Amino acid sequence: MPTAPAYENLPEPTGDSLPVRRALISVADKNAATEFAAGLAKLGVEIVSTGGTATVLEEAGIEVRPVEDLTGFPEILGGRVKTLHPNLHAALLAVRDDPEHMAVLAERGIEPIDLVCVNLYPFERTISRYDVPEADAIEQIDIGGPTMIRAAAKNHRYIAVTVKPESYDAVLGELAETGELSAPTRHWLANEAFAYTARYDAAISRWFGRRYEQLPQHWVTSWEKELDLSYGENQHQRAALYVESGARSHVLSRVAKLHGKPLSFNNVLDLDSARRLCNDLQGPGCVIVKHNNPCGVGEAETIERAYEGAFACDPTSAFGGVIALNREVSVALAERLNEQFVEVLFAPGYEDGALPVLQQKEGIRILEDTERRAHQVEPDVKRVRGGILVQDPDGSPEPRELMEVMTEAQPSEEQWADLLFAWRVVRHVRSNAIVLARGGATLGIGAGQMSRVDSVSIAIEKARNDRGPDVEQLLAGSAMASDAFFPFPDGVQAGIDAGVAAVIQPGGSKNDADVIATCDAAGVPMVFTKRRHFRH
Secondary structure: OOOOOOOOOOOOOOOOOEOOOEEEEEOOOHHHHHHHHHHHHHOOOEEEEOHHHHHHHHHOOOOOEEOHHHHOOOOEHHHOEOOOOHHHHHHHHOOOOOHHHHHHHHHHOOOOOOEEEEOOOOHHHHHOOOOOOHHHHHHOOOOHHHHHHHHHHHOOOOOEEEOOHHHHHHHHHHHHHHOOEOHHHHHHHHHHHHHHHHHHHHHHHHHHHOOOOOOOOOOOOOEEEEEEEOOOOOOOOOEEEEEEOOOOOOOOOOEEEEEOOOOOHHHHHHHHHHHHHHHHOOOOEEEEEEOOEEEEEEEOOOHHHHHHHHHHHOHHHHOOEEEEEOOOEOHHHHHHHOOOOEEEEEEOOEOOOHHHHHOOOOOOEEEEEOOOOOOOOOOEEEEEOOEEEEEOOOOOOOOHHHOEEOOOOOOOHHHHHHHHHHHHHHOOOOOOOEEEEEOOEEEEEEOOOOOHHHHHHHHHHHHHOOOHHHHHHHHOOEEEEEOOOOOOHHHHHHHHHHOEEEEEEOOOOOOHHHHHHHHHHHOOOEEEOOOOOOOO
């Protein structure tokens, strides 16, 4: 258990090491608590317990004293009230070195409690079920448990509180070794306890608030560390992945690391971007991401051809990239991947014989995705100084039926396929974003520029890099997608001059008529999607 503050120069927790003579145990997770209670009893600790917990402990052969002995009052209302009593909370909250407090305990015959072991009704598990009745959810809102936890945590100078089975062994180990629990241990346990009740209350608040508004007055949530990362955006920065409590799935849920070094902050960030784009692909698809932008995307009849199309877009940038695939990796594909430097490879499976080929390189991180649960659509949150920005998720790509051809020339079916593919990709590129595509593969991607015409130039330049003499033939007939409107005709004209044969964009500029006229003059069809997709 950590004992030193992480960021601030705070003093060590003060107080003496204290013995544990009496423990109160009242838990929803009874299996692990039974072993914990047995360990405490073996050390001579008296066990006090409530209702169902007491029954389970007694059946396990552990001597238990009912909580009514301390409160002088029976459980009532079907167990809704069993620990909400002044005698119990005085035993938890008394300041042991305050003579007046201790005189009150002595006068009223209240016996102090030295350790509280409580975990709460499974509210989050209950509401995760489909169509759970509201009455069932309400019954899983624990009242007495959080009250005991908070009381013991507040009074941690004199009481230890455990809320997680993961802490039981450490507590037993310290008691067995020293006969007491130190002040730093009690302080750390109190820290865990307050985080535990905060998470519980956040889940209840979210559940109540979901029926009222998407952007509530109070944004209450909690996060739990999922994974320590090797470093942050730079090696001198510490980093970890935190997962929102109660989330159905997350970027690494049911993902197994089969090979390679620990993941870094940048690995996870790029992997998230790659997965989001890969989810928009309809057939066998490959996404290569570098510095949080796709540098190549391919979709084809086979995963091998999808990779080749994605890699050909920008082989230089693909060096050290994150690759996400939506089909199993074959031996043939593994051999091609092994020719490149890959930071992270993510796929739903690996054919027999593929892993040994990939594992020849020590640096590659190989991940296998077994997550089959649908991802819950959630608001988009970005951190700013002293706060957060929250917005609705960007949603899915617009269907063809809602788009409008604005030019005299109509796209052919082949051009429609290229336009829709480019449109699915451009939504995931940093603004200002331009994507050139043809035949289910990106040819060039221009990302993150302050000027849209500069993004067009970069996309064309990327398309012409490393492609040989056939590049102009590839560009001639390509489709161009823009994540937002063209403010002037110059961007569209630059694309047409390079061979672009069809354009897709949201529209909405005051100069739309001039932009459309530029396409009409070249006989190039232009489609308006009527919705932009900035990504900052």
